[in-house]
Amino acid sequence: MRGARRSVCVIAAAALALPGAVFAQQDAYPSKPVRIVVGFPAGSSTDVATRVIAQRLGQALGQQFVVENRAGASSNIAARAVAGAQADGYTLFVGTIANTINATLQANTSVDISKELLPVAMMGSVPNILVAHPSLGVDNLGQLIAKAKAEPGKITFASSGNGTSPHLSGELLAYMAGVRMLHVPYKGSSPAVVDLLAGQVLTMFGPASTVLPHIREGKLKALASTGLTRASSVPDLPTVDELGLKGFETSVWFGINAPLNTPAPVIEKLAAAVNAAQDSAELQAQFKTQGIEVVRAGPSNYAALIRSETDKWARVIKAAGVQSQ
Structure with missing residues (x-):
């Protein structure tokens, strides 16, 4: 019996000590x-x-x-x-x-x-920015939506690939605005932007870091940013939410x-x-x-x-x- 009691005491002591040991290891994180x-x-x-x-x-x-x-x-x-x-x-x-x-x-x-x-x-x-090639002839989101309604399925939007954030940003815009646009997927943002700058495709939701240089050079028109608040990198650019599609947000x-x-x-x-x-x-x-x-x-x-x-x-x-x- 005495041996059994001793074993129980040892096990109990070990159990009581275990949480302290675990927390000590976690306090030492990372080692x-x-x-x-x-x-x-x-x-x-x-x-x-x-x-x-x-x-x-x-x-x-x-x-x-x-x-x-x-x-x-x-x-x-x-x-x-x-x-x-x-x-x-x-x-x-x-x-x-x-x-x-x-x-x-x-x-x-x-x-x-x-x-x-x-x-x-x-x-x-990183907020996406909706940009358009100047040849499209739109200066703001309202004009783009009006043109898309007048020409269903004709206005193209590029993306960095099927199922990517820029792709689904375009699909979300079309869904919320009640328009049809034609998706053109690329293998990455770089080739998409190359064709956008050449006017081979007409619009794109692009990461701010990718499209801002071209906006500043006047090669692309910025129509809106996609956060619920304005992007600090382009504070004068209104959001899609501000411009009427309430709740629109992608980043x-x-x-x-x-x-x-x-x-x-x-x-x-x-x-x-x-x-x-x-x-x-x-x-x-x-x-x-x-x-x-x-x-x-x-x-x-x-x-x-x-x-x-x-x-x-x-x-x-x-x-x-x-x-x-």
């Missing part, structure tokens, strides 16, 4: 370098924002945050790798609008980040996600560090030069955004009959 996996190539807006944040996280938390680019399949390759990683906070994923589109467009193969990954914090977003947003079952204290520590990094005037200046807006959202608000975006794009994809290619 080694952390990987942040980006599903897009180096140099993309998502990559640039992540590298700026990663540098700040490393300075604040005393360990290197290494950005790893694993492009392909609209970031599904990267998402799948992180979803299957150990839930210890040392492998993170950059979630974007693409993942909420994939949830419907590639439902059988994509990672549903609302269910298979945990939200940590938002980093920022290339990005945030940090972690594998399921990552300890809550680790999530909270990372979220606080991201929020603190966003306070940096230097970071804000770096973002602004790239046309990136700082977006603050902790785990709960980021989770709400993911759910809202997933629902919105599901409706647009179904209404427009967009198919995966």
Whole structure:
């Protein structure tokens, strides 16, 4: 009996000590370098924002945050790798609008980040800007909509590919305005902009960082930006929402996600560090030069955004009959 009681006491003592040991490990986080996996190539807006944040996280938390680019399949390759990683906070994923589109467009193969990954914090977003070639002869959104109604299916809009944010921005505009426009997909923003500048296609929703130089040179006309508030990079340009299509909002947003079952204290520590990094005037200046807006959202608000975006794009994809290619 005495031996049995001793065993029970040892087990009880170990159980009592365990939470302290776990929290001690979490308090020490990070004790080694952390990987942040980006599903897009180096140099993309998502990559640039992540590298700026990663540098700040490393300075604040005393360990290197290494950005790893694993492009392909609209970031599904990267998402799948992180979803299957150990839930210890040392492998993170950059979630974007693409993942909420994939949830419907590639439902059988994509990672549903609302269910298979945990939200940590938002980093920022890049608003799209609706631009037109001067030959179209429109100076504002109202004129574009009127022309599209008068010539259904004739006005072209370019995108960086089927199912991308610029593509679905065009579909959302057509849906909300009650018009038909002709989608012309390209393999990336660069070839789309080349043809737009040549007048081979007439309109496009493009990332601010991509189209702003051409707007400033007078080669493209800016008709509207796509946030609910005006973009800091073009503060004089009204939003689509302001111009009458209430609730219209699209942007290339990005945030940090972690594998399921990552300890809550680790999530909270990372979220606080991201929020603190966003306070940096230097970071804000770096973002602004790239046309990136700082977006603050902790785990709960980021989770709400993911759910809202997933629902919105599901409706647009179904209404427009967009198919995966």
